[in-house]
Amino acid sequence: MTTIRAWGIGCVLFALLITATVGYAAAAEDSVLGVWVTEGGKSRVELFKDEKGRVNGKIIWLKEPCYREDEEDTGQPRRDKNNPEPKLQSRPIMQLQVLSAFSCDEGYCKKGRIYDPENGKTYKCKMSLEKAGKELHVRGYIGISVLGRTTVWTRYAPAEKESK
Secondary structure: OHHHHHHHHHHHHHHHHHHHHHHHHHHHHHOOOEEEEOHHHOEEEEEEEOOOOOEEEEEEEEOOOEOOOOOOOOOOEOEOOOOOOHHHOOOEOOOOEEEEEEEEEOOEEEEEEEEEOOOOEEEEEEEEEEOOOOEEEEEEEOOOOOOEEEEEEEEOOOOOOOOO
16 A cells, blocks of 8 residues: 555656646746847847747837937838848838747747848847846857857846836
């Protein structure tokens, strides 16, 4: 009787361990989701999952959402003017998807793409969570990641002043 009871308790503990491990992995994968402030505070990007479970990101806030007085189109919402495809140059920067198709596991995301509206170029990209999930290191590159540049984004905290 005690052998059966010990076996039953062992099975229950094993099931709990598996459930906790799967829950942790899902939480770690989702930990990149949310709103991030880009380096220099010029924009905020919201990371979200698509219907296929891949992580994507779109611009949801701009420090300067409209063109300044010293720029062409003064007062108008910023557009994707630097896009190499003329038909896309009129699309607004606000809500523009700039990160796409990332596969994420335990705070590390790979096989994605990042679009830079400042120069109109798309790069391969990988991302990793750092500093207990408060920083996201975003590395855009051409070919291999050694030929790239890393920027550091910080997790947005709503209590921050809007001027940041």
